[in-house]
Amino acid sequence: MCFTQNFWNLVVSGLADGFLYALIAIGYTLVYGVLQLINFAHSEVFMSGGFASYFILNAAIGTSQPHGIGSLAFLALGTVGGGLGGALVAFLLERVAYRPLRRRNAPRLAFLISAIGASYFIYNIAGKEFGRNALEIPSPFTNGPVFSIFGATVQTYYVVIAVSAVIMLVLVDRVVAMTRLGKGIRAVAQDAETASLMGVNIDRVISQTFIIGGILGGAAGFLFGLNAGVVYTMGFTPALKAFTAAVLGGIGNIRGAMIGGLLLGIVENLGVACTQASWRDVVAFGILVLVLLVRPTGILGEQLGRAA
């Protein structure tokens, strides 16, 4: 087979892509859970996180090159900064683009149009304000092989992505499964009206859901930007793929989004090995079409309500 020779290397790079998809996909799936809405402006939440981390890091260290413990601090600050930026934009998005529509019981289509409108708005503002070229986030480490597994070399950048993503994914999984906020989110996802009878402030829970999705999406924007830089167009493709991942795993299901993200990343990389790099997106979106045709509920189906 075309990918057998390089199999484990492809899996490793696929996992790195997949972790980013998983982080972004959680934002889609959580929001879908509470609102039955695909937040198509989530791509710009991801992009905003990238820019937020860029500006925060620039203000904090300028162009000096961090090393040692400073590199870890740099990564932590970038992740937190990206998360905060993403959270802020996601929060505002819900307030400005969706809540007014909810108030007047607008039809589903209005939400979709509002999402697309908000997305274009943020996208173009970023392009106008931050320039048309990618801004480079100074790398806090020299990318090189760290260790090898099954003959595959694992680069520093992959380790950084995997460690940050696993921490965040485990955290969000536990928050949704165990905390009061998580129970509120799951209750609203299952039956919003009854949740309100239990004393759940639905508006607040929806806001918090956007914020959680925004934190993960924004942090992913930073991790993505570490490698590729940040630019106003950066959100479109990764977010659309994360949406694919969310559908693949079963929209509404948190663990499904994680599995879907990792799976998509791996399949996409293996697929490229069989074709050419330019087929990457064709492979990914081919999967979306296939899932929608064969199993529209995805791998795990819609189960945001379950304890995990």
Added chain:
Amino acid sequence: MLLELEDLEVRYGAIPALKGIGLEIAQGEIVTLLGANGAGKTTTLRSISGLHHPTRGRIVFDGTDIATMAPHDVMALGVSHSPEGRRIFGRMSVMENLEMGAYRRRGAIRKDLDRVFELFPVLGERKRQPGGTLSGGEQQMLAIGRALMSEPRLLLLDEPSMGLAPLIVREIFSIIRQIRETGTTILLVEQNATQALRLADRGYVLENGAIVMADEARRLLQDPRVREAYLGEAAAPST
């Protein structure tokens, strides 16, 4: 009065569901609301909980007008609603469903959990099970238990006997009686008029969104019009 409805009018679009009803519940009472399907019973409970907002009239709970409040604020004042059709969270465990009932409370809920498990031992046996896997009767017990977890001052029960086997219905009613003995005020909506009137202190009869009768429960139980319309008996032969 713990709860007073005054001239309450609720509309679904242009259609009036409640046409200016009045109703009172004193602290510690069990009051039942009888009526045919579509008479406005569920709408009354949903309006008290803030799920519908009236176009006219007042809903006063313990001195506060709650007519325009959001459901979570009404519940925070001490009104707990066990909705029609049970509406338990099917994909959450029994335990999590009960914890949802205590969502607004801070601090320990151990005592209330123990009380619910004492009232409904079967819930204690199944606390790890997803709520959706319970039988209809057990789901109803869970719905009532969940509503008790907020330590309500007023408990709204919407058709707790709906769709249940007679034996389970009897059990549910005996538990409602036990809840009442702890001092919780109850507004009970029921199709099962005989059972409801035997349990309640007073009753109201709703017809087409208006209250047509209001009296002590034992007198309603004897009233020939009630017996004919809601207790399934033929009219007493006139002599």
